[in-house]
Amino acid sequence: MVKHMGVLALALGFAAFGALPTAAQPQLSPPPLFASDFYRVRVQEHGYGRTERVILFRRLQRDVENGxxxxxxxxxxxxxxxxxxxxxxxxxxxxxxxxxxxxxxxxDTLPSLSVRGPASLATPFSIPPSHQPVVTFEAAPASQGGSPVRLSIEDSTGPVARWWFESQEAVKPCWREGGAVLDGKVVSPGLPEIEAWRD
Structure with a gap:
């Protein structure tokens, strides 16, 4: 009887001071924020099959002082x-x-883009089909006459295509498979799945 009274008193004592302390729960950090600036490269290749690659460059809003x-x-x-x-x-x-x-x-070293009006167009001529990969380059941090614009260029053998193919070789050892992780936090993909070939 005395033993049961002691257990009851101990339980009432804990009840008076509240529940037993529990281990602190880790706080989930918010995902990193990205700026509106981006570059997107889309490469289409024809051969015995078809290959499409889409590469997206997204800039994080933080770490401005560190570059x-x-x-x-x-x-x-x-x-x-x-x-x-x-x-x-x-x-x-x-x-x-x-x-x-x-x-x-x-x-920053690519030649400036210029648009030609009808007066400066050459006589129309046909371009034979080419199996060269087609590079489509999009950029949001572009400007025209001081106004921000979204730029899209399609190129196969010009400076934009050469820039990408040279850059692609340079960064090849850096690619990581699997989901993106920055500072220990999983980042949701900014690119949707490529569901079908788009002509």
Whole structure:
């Protein structure tokens, strides 16, 4: 009887001071914020099959004092004759790949874009089909006459295509497979799945 009274008194004592303390729960950090600036490269290749790659450069809003910090994502879809399409996802943290900064810096050296009016157009001529890869480059931090614009260029053999193919080789060792992780936090992909070939 005395033993049961002691247990009851101990329980009442804990009740008076509240529940037993529990271990502190870790606080979930919010995902990193990205600026509106971006570059997107889309590459289409024809051959015995079709290959499409989409590469997205997104700049993080923080770390301004330490220089630009970019997340680069790549989705790839390979469609070979007689085989099911194969897809993949990879990413790069620019802090771990100096070649990313070099590639982005070279954008400032590309020739300026000019638009020709009808008066300066040459006599129309036909262009034979080419199996050269087609590079489509989009940029949000572009401007025309001081006004911000969104730029899109399609190129196969010009300066934009050469810039990408040279940059692609330079950053090749930096790609990581699997989901992107920045500072221990999983980042939601900025690129949707490539569901089908788009002509």
């Amino acid at each position: 630009s910090h970019w997340l680069i994502e790549r989705r790839e879809r390979l469609s070979e004759l007689g085989a099911a399409p194969a897809t993949s996802y990879a990413w790069i943290d620019s802090r771990d790949c100096d070649e990313v900064g070099v590639a982005l810096g070279r954008l």
